[in-house]
Amino acid sequence: MGARDARHIIKTIAHLGRHTSFTGNVNFYVYEEQAPILARTMLLLSIFLDQDHEASDSEQAQLFLEIYGNVFLREKSSEIMKELSTKLLRLLCDSTGSLVSLLNFSALRFRDRDDLEVVFKFWRDDIRKTFDIGKLWEMRLRRLHGTRYDVRENMCDWDYHMKLLKQEVTIIHKTEYLRWREHGLAFEVRDSTYDKPNRSMATIDLMKQDGISVPKWGFFNDVITGPFVPFGVESENEDLVKQVNDQHKHTSGDVAEFNILAYLGEYKRNFHSVNSLASRVKVHILPPVSEPFLALKKLQKSSFKFAGIFVSNSCAQHIPKIPPRFVSETTILIVEMARYMLDLKAEQVAAFKEKVLEISKGAGYHFIENGITSTGPGKVKNDDFAIFASDGLDSSFYSAF
Known part of the structure; x- marks a missing residue:
């Protein structure tokens, strides 16, 4: 409920092979409060489970983290996201594609399907439907800092030392954190240009227009903590998080990429295709309604x-x-x-x-x-x-x- 991404599903799938005494099936029931967030969970699952076989694991991990954590994308990543949006649209509307045996949409109403369809079309239509995430990011920062906007670097430095580091996550380097707070970039590939909006971070909220509240696309996500914690602060490879002379040799980005690569490796060793995974795992997509357990009405006799x-x-x-x-x-x-x-x-x-x-x-x-x-x-x-x-x-x- 409300995880806002696929991290728990991905880790569970990756580690399923470790539990050799468990031979049963695993069913995930996924609830989110908005269709765009639900669609984003499906997108991240698609990137992790069903990438082009020509892409290396490293490229796949970098793409996952980029779409997961950056407000701007590389042009190549933006094009891949458009392709995946089309695949997810066909999966939803025509029940075609490699994920058809894994994802179950039977609990969705026609309205829910229509809402998801709108999201997938918005992601791929960057010509008629603009999404100026740079402007939206700046607006969020101005609202956050108020009159202290011009000294925001000092404010970010305070948040880093006096708030974030007190949570025992010193693996998140100051340069990483300040880059996120200023530009919305958490995970970067060396010598790459990030200038395409990450449309999967767009959500809908009611905004005033001519005195009337109307739903509009915007950026209403976190601009304070950053996306480092879920994948980038701990690892089974303890060498990655060790300190030498009170300094980390690796960054949170290094840890996150290692973890995603490790999950990918385990998943591919245990399940050689999405179809083999679907023989044991099913992901049930629940309607994004205000009362989450109303979404289970169809299952009340189960x-x-x-x-x-x-x-x-x-x-x-x-x-x-x-x-x-x-x-x-x-x-x-x-x-x-x-x-x-x-x-x-x-x-x-x-x-x-x-x-x-x-x-x-x-x-x-x-x-x-x-x-x-x-x-x-x-x-x-x-x-x-x-x-x-x-x-x-x-x-x-x-x-x-």
Whole structure:
């Protein structure tokens, strides 16, 4: 719920081969609040799972990170995105393409399909439908910094040292972070020109026009934290995140590219084609409606139970609405905390966690522990996630899991 990209699906697919004792099928049910965000998840899955066989793994990883994290693209990447938009449009409308056996659209209404079709056509039509992301980025920065816009570099430097580094993510270099804050570029290929708008970052919001609120394409995403955390701050290759004389030898971009390459390698070793993956994995696309579990109405007679539920911090208010019929005593609930929301004060981050604990308990879940992630050698507990179990499940089950 509300992950806004495909990172959890991709990592789970990549690591599926590690769980040799598990031979069953995996079903993902994906909910997002807007059609453009849902379409972007499909695009990132398409890049990861179904790239041109002529492209090397390195090129594929770079393309993925570029579309995932940059507001501007290389011309080549922009053209590839247009091609993928056409493929996704045909997949949605004509049920053709290599992902047809993997993605399930049966829960979508005609209106939802129409909305996704509008998004895919917007992505590929850069002549009639302009999208000046450079201007939109500047507008967001001016609104963020206000009267201090002219000294924004100092403001970014403060955010980096006094907020981001306090979250123990020193692998994100200052130059990377400042480049993102100023230009919206997080992952770059050497000696490349980035001048094409990344239209997959466009979302729709109500804006005033002649005194009336009308839906318009715009850029309403993060301009503070950056896209480094999901792929670029930890790795199974501990040499990448080690420090020498209190300095990192590698950047967050290096870590992110290594991780995507590692995921690609595992995926291709375990599943030699999308069809072989689809024999075990299905991704169900749910309607982007205001009440997420209304999207499961067609499944109300089904007897399945969710093994795990991931809820982003933007969707935490929906936890009490999870239908009990989809929850068993072995269901794990993972809720994203507000650790990396740098615009919040420390007391606000703590208050958010307390609120999540309160509503989860009220919904019949009990807290197990904070999420555990690696920070170089060894592991530490932090507040990336809070993990809950449904009543009847104790922490010993989770430990074994």
